[in-house]
Amino acid sequence: MMHDDDMEWPLVSIVLPAHNEANSINACLDSIMASDYPRDRFETILVDNSSTDGTPDLARQFPVEVYELPNVNVGAVRNYGAGKANGSILAFLDADCVVDPRWLKKGVETLQNLSVDVVGGGIKLGASPSWVESFWLLECRHGSTRPTELIGCNIFIRKSVFESVGGFNEQITSGEDTDISRKLKASGHSVPVITDLAVVHLGNAKSMTSFIRRQQWHAENYISHWKSSIADPVFYLVLWFTLMVASSFFFIALNQTFTGLAAALAALLPAGILSLKRLKRASTQEFNPVKLALIFSLDVLYLAGRSLGLLRGMIREITKRLL
Template structure:
């Protein structure tokens, strides 16, 4: 029997979500014998593996490695013609595979990706971070690890994910495919519902600090990342504000405080423009702006933390 798809699901302490993820895959309106499910466990200390075993065709251990290598290990165990990367805290609707197969039939050379949908019980942090416009969710500019469909041949040609990166391995993977003249299409047809979004300010900051740990892995790529540049500018603006207040230099204090306010505002404007969000109520704008402020704070915390290691 030829297997069309291999679902590859990285997992680490996802007991709260993985059953819903796997149930959504099992319930696909697609012949069960035509796809396999591979859960790659990255050292879970909860019941994730126990929960996964009744649903998965394979549960593979990948201890002590970064998420890129976890995905690569899953790919090496796959038998499917197409690799479908889904995260353990995401679910898909019942016709997701049908659409994925249709997209691949239209052009077998294209690497496809989807975006993120809000869960029904989304908090204000989720709603104001993942802004939705009149056409629905805002699609990412590059592939995201929770929704990628790629042929085994294309994956091998791209040499898989960068095993050095603790985060951002999906963006790096996407950029390398483009550098090799590969074609990527991001479509709402492959949207996933993300259950594991940051739901509070504290978890939002913590997640951004974790993402920032990837900056030092590849400085050259980081310098080319506009967000990294903004993080550096924000860090400089904060230090300038502290220095100017300490040394009582009003002119410099005004400039540095203005910069501290303007940089997150630029991010908010960018997010609203990309999503085409029409919710311009003052309260919504303030909440979105507050999230961009905490986003930068988290990134700075992560960057400083890396610098100390």
């Protein structure tokens, strides 16, 4: 194991994409500045993407490099920040996250101790989470999430390796973190995710409306990037849900009420599968029927949002081909 006294700390570049983060940017940057990593061995680069709430001006009150890159996808924002970085290690964080004082040291030490080129972490809840946060991020009730792929708000990667795989995909509106995670694995890199690196994510969806909108946004690339979609088991659950809901409306419109209701019930099957999967991952036995109903309800909303995103993506692709 490495110790602070005998380690020459590498220069780390923290890359922060931001879009309308006025409510969280101060907390985020305060937490970074409270880091116990040597102050002359890290830099913070914030790249703002079309904020209208004064986020760049708030960031400039801190010792941070601020750039503005409007009207692009988040992958392009992250890549732009990486291009401005001087560090040999890139630490990707989001501007709505708060880190532990030892986050930077833990990230660098993990890279060194595991002899890897990239490592990721999960997220944990803040002090007063909404019911949507609590029952969606079940693992966070007793710790943090441990994703199977990298998440963009918590990645440490050597800059040379990041560049060797071409950085983040700039063409997709979301999922650029999963995409680079899979590219790294395909290139032969081990991609461990460590629970000790968890950060507090202040930007979780806190209401049902924002939750649905976020899932819709995540699913808009299903059609345009169908090769990735067909490799994702969740895509097939979304597709089943969409087809069954559409069938339900179709049969009810034809006055075949029983068949329509049967299709509606069949649409709920994927939600049950997702709920069981999340409960198993959370490894908990504490949920009563009311809590189980809330968990199931969120999975129904998840599928509804993803279905809307799927349909929106289909309309967008058809429109592009017709014009």
